[in-house]
Ligand code: G
Ligand code: G
Ligand code: NA
């Protein structure tokens with residue numbers, strides 16, 4: 001069967017599962033939120049990474065259903081963690097370019113908040129600059145509707161897109177997520193440190209929260225702390241975890 005058909009079947013068979021990767025405060029290392037990252041538990045092939053199927057889901061439009069599933073599932077999970085006393089954290093959900101183009105995203109988000117009763121400030125959406133730049137006026141209107149709902153919006157993979165910095169003041173965003181490629185050699189390449197420093201200063205001057213992704217060492221963490229970065233995420237803290245493992249990690253920090 002071609003992968004698109006298999007993916008369709010996987011959804012019906014509940015083979016998609018949401019994993020969670022913590023984002024922590026750079027000082028306290030307390031978990032402040034968790035990014036929802038989908039995984040495909042294939043009965044024969046084992047775990048398939050979204051890197052292998054998200055683009056197929058995008059091209060076929062299946063991403064709309066996958067996106068709705070991830071959104072609902074992660075909001076239910078955050079609500080459950082809050083209600084059973086595990087932790088009150090934000091969940092961050094990735095939104096693809098296709099979802100911006102085709103879905104009535106604001107309505108879908110509003111519905112999910114209503115059904116799950118998750119407080120709106122516990123939901124964050126991660127959008128990439130390049131997906132927003134595809135249709136600037138539609139994207140600006142959508143971001144306005146989302147921010148009116150009270151959810152937070154972050155620009156994912158920041159620094160890799162081709163957006164003009166002037167859009168930053170037009171988009172109602174709350175945070176910047178510095179792309180992993182700038183963090184990788186931050187302790188050995190002064191140019192990368194300079195770029196990261198500039199993004200942090202820019203973000204803070206616009207009142208945005210700045211988070212670094214792909215942090216893999218304590219040296220990177222120490223430098224990001226020194227540069228004033230707000231939050232970090234990466235293998236140094238934890239890889240994406242099953243909801244059960246994420247629950248364990250949340251309980252350990254209590
Ligand atoms: O978790 P991992 O590194 O394997 O993710 C690979 C890619 O898949 C990343 O770019 C990530 O943003 C994307 N991805 C993971 N889960 C989702 C999802 O629920 N929706 C969308 N649109 N992309 C996702
Ligand atoms: O595109 P997005 O930023 O959503 O991608 C998230 C992807 O990055 C996930 O697939 C996740 O597994 C991966 N990732 C998360 N932390 C690290 C890290 O510290 N190092 C590397 N190399 N990849 C990471
Ligand atoms: Na992301």
Ligand code: MN
Pocket residue numbers: 156157177179180213
């Ligand atoms: Mn990213």
